[in-house]
Amino acid sequence: MTDTARELGRSATLWELIGRRAALTPDAPVLIEAETGRTLTFGGLHDRAERVAAGLHGRGVRPGTVVAWQLPTRIETVLLSVALARLGAVQTPVIPFYRDRETGFALRESGAEFFAVPGTWRGFDHTAMAGRLGARGVFEAYEDLPQGDPAVLPPPPAAGTDVRWIYWTSGTTSDPKGVLHTDRSLIAGGSCLAHALRLDPADIGSIAFPYAHIGGPDYLIMLLLYGIPAVLFEKFALPEALDGYRRHGVTIAGGSTAFYSLFLAEQRKDPGRPLIPTLRLLAGGGAPKPPELHHAVVRELGCRLTHGYGMTEVPMITMGSPTDPPEKLATTEGRPPAGMSIRITDPDGKPLPPGTDGEVRLRGEAVCLGYLDPAQSAGVFDADGYLLTGDLGHLTEDGYLVLTGRSKDVIIRKGENISAKEIEDLLHRLPGVGDVAVIGLPDPERGERVCAVVEQPAGTPPLTLPAVTAHLRAEGLATHKLPEQLELVEALPRNETLRKVLKYKLRERYAR
Known part of the structure; x- marks a missing residue:
């Protein structure tokens, strides 16, 4: 200095x-x-x-x-x-x-x-x-x-x-x-x-x-x-x-x-x-x-x-x-x-x-x-x-900071914070969505990419990523928040007490 x-x-x-x-x-x-x-x-x-x-x-x-x-x-x-x-x-x-x-x-x-x-x-x-x-x-x-x-x-x-x-x-x-x-x-x-x-x-x-x-x-x-x-x-x-x-x-x-x-x-x-x-x-x-x-x-x-x-x-x-x-x-x-x-x-x-x-x-x-x-x-x-x-x-002992995770449910894509809940709330308005969890997955170019994991009601036609992004665009969501990945599941993983969705299991599954 x-x-x-x-x-x-x-x-x-x-x-x-x-x-x-x-x-x-x-x-x-x-x-x-x-x-x-x-x-x-x-x-x-x-x-x-x-x-x-x-x-x-x-x-x-x-x-x-x-x-x-x-x-x-x-x-x-x-x-x-x-x-x-x-x-x-x-x-x-x-x-x-x-x-x-x-x-x-x-x-x-x-x-x-x-x-x-x-x-x-x-x-x-x-x-x-x-x-x-x-x-x-x-x-x-x-x-x-x-x-x-x-x-x-x-x-x-x-x-x-x-x-x-x-x-x-x-x-x-x-x-x-x-x-x-x-x-x-x-x-x-x-x-x-x-x-x-x-x-x-x-x-x-x-x-x-x-x-x-x-x-x-x-x-x-x-x-x-x-x-x-x-x-x-x-x-x-x-x-x-x-x-x-x-x-x-x-x-x-x-x-x-x-x-x-x-x-x-x-x-x-x-x-x-x-x-x-x-x-x-x-x-x-x-x-x-x-x-x-x-x-x-x-x-x-x-x-x-x-x-x-x-x-x-x-x-x-x-x-x-x-x-x-x-x-x-x-x-x-x-x-x-x-x-x-x-x-x-x-x-x-x-x-x-x-x-x-x-x-x-x-x-x-x-x-x-x-x-x-x-x-x-x-x-x-x-x-x-x-x-x-x-x-x-x-x-560390010599004063360097090491980050190991986040307790906040935020996805950081290209340096911008993205609220998973905001996207989830909008996707719940889309017909064919029973429940949804939005997660961040490691990405070598973006830092994290946005992945929407959707649980669909039985007998519902499978959703596609273009349909999901078109819906979110129509809702006024900013382009940089749009999911790059869509996964369809029969049931989201949940705990046995309050039936809370276990997002860490989804991250483990799809990060691979």
Whole structure:
């Protein structure tokens, strides 16, 4: 960690951090669009965001106003988000491939007074969806952003501990949960990522995932702390995206386990040619990482691979470092930063010694303040202020975290949390479904794939996967949540007391 990065990390707010970085290196690039080559400097980010903030102010956005935005990964999206941070608005990013069901819930629960959309993007009309949902203050923000004179702006927010961000996670229930973050919690999370990666001034990062994900501000804060740029990919698909990585000299890539597998598959098409000649590091998190995948990446791509542990509630908990021993990088999630306390407990909350599996509990500045719905926050923190993650694992003697399972019924596909119950509830509406269990199965490309196991009434025509996915699409389910696998059974396995479905038996059966 450099002294400059350490000092910048003490900034009270995101806007203060942006201003301090802009003063240090105003002409250095911060954002580069992979497809267009458009570039924005740190100084330009600060100055243009102020003008956008003034334009938003002219439309009625004030400190505390709730603004939702559902935009792809591009320069305008970052500008809009930073402008909202300058105003002290409460912003709620929505993943751009969410549809009526998830988007409508986020708008209703947050009480958003404005909603920024990209218009028609990748064949889907977001403006029309906003109309169907009765969204307020809808405006398109793909190319043109509101502009105004910064002289009209109120003072920037001074406190970094007020709720300014609402992110959405599926969790274990059918409806998403609004996760409450502050500028300081996001700065703490981004600092963990930045310091662990041991960045070099010549590094060039990349953002190939939706900027609306909690990883978006994580990555931006890393750029601000160390003064390096990142290449933005509005659409990530291989091999098409390789040109952007190569042309802009990306040194750090990744996103999640799925990204590692995709890069590895491309490398295997031409083993004798480095896939991305400048690449020195793959880094990410969000899904389980098999040790064999780690070793294959290092061996075949010729770079290091560091993996971390985070969630919407705590954007960065642990992170592997390029200086860690290879076996630690392959088999653990890295170590927590100085400000993150990890406690492994038994079900009653009693701390367990290193090497003993238990529930992972967290306390630190990067931890969220709770959920938008107070009822969902009840019982989430223990008496000592630790967040109950529902994840299972242990700490090694030297402080590395090993995750061994999840108590929450969540599927993590390509780094995105998917609620099994949400899909099950929708499938129960489909004729021919007697009962259903949705499970996650290990997948080398996705981390996990979604599998629906359906128990059909006797004499019912067999369901097909296309029929199942067509039904779920009609129900408004997001595409990334659709099952990739369908299994039909005469009877789901259940226990003998409450007849609860034993999902672990299904995982054992179909993982093979």
